[in-house]
Every structure is written in structure tokens, then in C-alpha cells.
Amino acid sequence: MVWWGVMGAGVAERAAGTLLHRLAGKVLVRLCYILRYRLGPSRPATIDDVEVLYHTPHYIVLNKRYDLLVNSNDPNVLTVQTQLRNLFPHLANKKLTHEFRFSHRLDFATSGLLCISLHKAAAGAVTKCFVRREADKYYLALVRGHLSQETVDIAVPIGEDMRPEWQRIRMAMAHHPHAGRCKAAHTRLLVLQRGLYNNYPATKVLLKPSTGRRHQLRLHLHHLGHTIVGDYTYSNRRDMWPHRMFLHAHRLVLPLPHTHIDVVSGDPFTAEDPRNKWVPVETLNTLTEETYLRMKEAETDTGSRKKGS
Numbered sequence: 001m002v003w004w005g006v007m008g009a010g011v012a013e014r015a016a017g018t019l020l021h022r023l024a025g026k027v028l029v030r031l032c033y034i035l036r037y038r039l040g041p042s043r044p045a046t047i048d049d050v051e052v053l054y055h056t057p058h059y060i061v062l063n064k065r066y067d068l069l070v071n072s073n074d075p076n077v078l079t080v081q082t083q084l085r086n087l088f089p090h091l092a093n094k095k096l097t098h099e100f101r102f103s104h105r106l107d108f109a110t111s112g113l114l115c116i117s118l119h120k121a122a123a124g125a126v127t128k129c130f131v132r133r134e135a136d137k138y139y140l141a142l143v144r145g146h147l148s149q150e151t152v153d154i155a156v157p158i159g160e161d162m163r164p165e166w167q168r169i170r171m172a173m174a175h176h177p178h179a180g181r182c183k184a185a186h187t188r189l190l191v192l193q194r195g196l197y198n199n200y201p202a203t204k205v206l207l208k209p210s211t212g213r214r215h216q217l218r219l220h221l222h223h224l225g226h227t228i229v230g231d232y233t234y235s236n237r238r239d240m241w242p243h244r245m246f247l248h249a250h251r252l253v254l255p256l257p258h259t260h261i262d263v264v265s266g267d268p269f270t271a272e273d274p275r276n277k278w279v280p281v282e283t284l285n286t287l288t289e290e291t292y293l294r295m296k297e298a299e300t301d302t303g304s305r306k307k308g309s
Helices: 002-038 080-087 120-131 216-224 289-308
Strands: 051-055 059-064 111-117 136-144 151-155 158-160 171-173 186-197 200-209 247-255 260-264 278-283
Touching (some): 120 247, 136 216, 136 289, 151 216, 171 216, 186 216, 186 289
Antiparallel strands (some): 051 059, 059 111, 136 247, 151 186
């Protein structure tokens, strides 16, 4: 009876700890919202806050705003789905769970290019493109600190963080004691500029993921010791003051059988926007076709070495 009592007390203690952790997390999320949206320069997204950059009878590519869900089961929550329904009511398919075929995902806090397929065959073609790793995605990020190397390859598997208090909130690296089943993840990084964010050292980088694991870029950068500016989750809930998380899906290339999608959005992290508090000091690379090609060729060389090993 004593053994059962001790075990029961341990389970109850862990459950209470998990509950308190999640409650504290909700309080801190609310505080982060107040700092960014009530006291800071951010403004909530609106139904019209959507920019369509590419539109054919088969696909839409839009520039998603930061701090916006792609879709939700709550009809009262503003999402990309509700924005699309408002803009293209004739394209909403009530037979689909979320009315549109979202060919890939972006995190709530991440802005940038999102592809929507407008019929089943189009969605199948994009899925095959991603499965075969023929799609090219490029991201821009502003990270804490100065990276000493101009290029970095990060190849560390990623899995779920299995701690009850972090489940469905954080991912974990393979070496983490609480990591669940991990899958291979590879990210290539190129330094664009070194400078200052709010008078502290920061670096603007171009990222090219070869795989598409959840939170891959955020976790890989955190692993390097250069967490993305404004990444509330992977800063252990401390980085609340920036007006947003500085991660943006900048370019999307989909070599599909009957069309070639290649869409580039602007750089939202320029010094011209005072909200960014970004002052570049040193420029190593610029966003040219040669830069993208350099990233792609380096990725191809890495893949060839892996196959030959």
C-alpha cells in the first residue's frame, strides 16, 4: 500500500507540475501579446490583410502575414482560410475540411509564401514535388548574435519534445533526453549581413531547408546558439519585446509537370522599417540569382556526398 501511495503521489505531482507549466505558459503568451500589440507597434491581422502574388486556375501563392493561423476549427478565429474565403468565395469548397487545399504549411508566427492548390490534380502534383524534394524554399531570418562562418550546414534529426508540458508546443533535437522518434533534418545557411538589432549583435541569414520538419529552421538556429529574434517558444519564453518573430518564407520554386512556379516576396526585415530596429553594419551577400544558385548547388553537392558515403 505504501508503494502504491508513493507512486500515486508521484503521478499527481507530475500532473500538477504539467498543469502549472501550461497555465504559466498561457499567462506569458498573454503578456507577450500585450507587449507586442498593446504596447508595441504590431497590429492584429485583418480579413483584408492578404497579398496574392500568383494566381492561375490551378494555384494561388500568397504572402501570409506573421501571427496568423493557416486554418482553424474555430469559426471565430481569423485565418488564411477565412481571408481566402472572403477574397475568393467562389473557390471555397465546402466538401473540404478547411475549404481550400493547402499544399504546405507555415507556422503561426512565420510570414511569407504559401501555396494553395485549386483542385485535386494540382494538389497531387505539389505533393509529389515536395515528396521528391524537387521544391526549393528559401527563408530570411534575423538571428541573435554574429555568426562567425559565412555558410553553415545543419544536419541534426528532429522529433517531438515528449515532456507533457511541451507536447505539441516544442520540437527537440535527437540528442535531447526527451526527444521522441526523430527524422533526418537538413538546413543550409548563408550569412547576408551582420549588424545590430536594437543595439545588440544580430545577423540576417538566408536559409534553405532540404527537409520540411516542424519547427526545423527555428530549432536548428537555436541549436547553433543563434535563436531567431522574437522567437518566443525557443527563447524559453523570454524574447517578447520584438514586434514579431523574424522568420519569412521568401522564395518558393515548384517545378511542376505542366507549369513552373517561381515566386519571390520582398524582404520584410530591412532597416527602412523602424519596427525592425535593424542596423546592418557589414554585407557579405545579397539576394541575387547567383546567391540562390550557390545555395542550391551546395545542397546538391551535400546530397551527392551522402549518397556516395
